[in-house]
Amino acid sequence: MSRDKVSGDKVSGGENLSADNGYALTVSDLSWHADDRAILSDISFSLAKGEMLGIIGPNGAGKSSLLRCLYRYIKPDNGTISLFGHNTSYFSAKEFARQVAVVLQDTPHHFELTTEQLVAIGLTPHKGPFDLTTSSDRRLVADALEKVGLTHKAGQIYEHLSGGEKQRALIARAIVQQPKLLILDEPTNHLDIRYQIQIMELLRAIGISVITSIHDLNLASAMCDQLLLLDDGRCVAHGTPKSVLTEQRISEVFDVCCSTQPHPQHGNPQISYFYGYSYGDSTHDKSANDEAAHDETNHDENAHGLKALGQNSLGQNSLGKKAFGQNSLDKTDFEENSLDRRHWSSMERHKQDED
Template identity: 70%
Template structure:
């Protein structure tokens, strides 16, 4: 694929291995400005490894990553942090810090060494906490929050950071259904470019503009949800039987799974092959 400097993110022929085990193999894709790309695939497909390459936590063996036309290897850590925010799958420990202080950490890349927070900064933090539904827990210790609340606090921190690209690794992993939908809809409304690994295929279908499907470190399919989420592709990659219909609200693919794997007959009558 050819690189498009007008894109938010260009990845070309990205490969990474550990101890001669290939984790990512020649992965290529592009993310347009303002687009939300859903990264899907089975456990162990390489989704987190791919995201870690994008925010420079790991260095790929080969390939090229450009953010807004600039190769990420040439960006300082501070400059990268002004462009890219990351919410990881596991919530880190922040002892003796309040929820408000966690969200305020998003201001750091934009501050000088001894620069203090302005009233506008504090207002921005308050608005971010309100967006994720944590304004009433601003002064509560971060470690006392539930798993889902911690994840929302970290998303508030990312909002405060004002990135051009937001990278989310299973952002809804610990959230109740309501907040799964609410957080991803909120992310969409930020008006920035987003790449998010999402475990729930129906949720990915509903909220993402396009999808990238990984399996065993390779790109199996990419495109619009109805191009990627087909019965044949889902059956091959996830080894499940399903039926695809249109969601009654948004019209994107709605996946209905069949059951009976313990009995060896998951197809369900007329859907048997």
């Protein structure tokens, strides 16, 4: 695609995106490295217009790095990113801001601004340098504040809001920006469960394309149309929650034991996690048996560096139950609990390692 084809009115006008191919975003063969290390490798996917894509994966998998490439904070080494059919590198900064809004966890401080003023910043890409605020601008801001449940905080200094309220204010600012694609980095991080659900439902209800990184796999399963699972900078799976969130894949990528079943309401996978193993260090052990667990830190670790969580000298965890892989559970227990053969094998392996 030549620069001429997308420069000038065609892209800066915002309405004449003639190369629009039904996709909000298309990413092809994207790779990025830093400090001589591959952070993202050969990532390709498309997002249909109006859909919500969840980027999931373990810590350090590359979720934020991928999002940074998408909103042009990072320039990838390889690959192309097309927004509504146009290579994103050809958008002017202002036009890109009309098309794409970004909600991040770490934002610059806005010491003096009220919540309402912060939300009104979302109007900027639509304003000329001498444009005054209109009544319709004020209505947009008021509507966005209402949508995120912050009308009563409009006049409060933004910096004095709680973490969750700040997050909701930033989402209101993105709504005011009226983007066609909204990119969010872990938007539910600071939110209580009510607002986690409410904000995700709101993002869906806006009706625009959304890409969000998210750690809560059950929330991702419930709310996202598509999921992209990253591991070590590579795309491990891409598709519907049902196709991506299999027990085996979650176990392998996140190194946890789990089972899935259809959620009673929406039918997508609902994941139940099984507790009993944690990586070797005892800092995660919050049980009443801290002391006993600490005593056994070295010799109870298995070959994978796994140690029974909260395990005391009797091999019991903090609930007085035998830890998984210990002798109180047998194969039948796992079969009755619908855990597949792979999980059983994994439990057996841990057990043998510990023996």
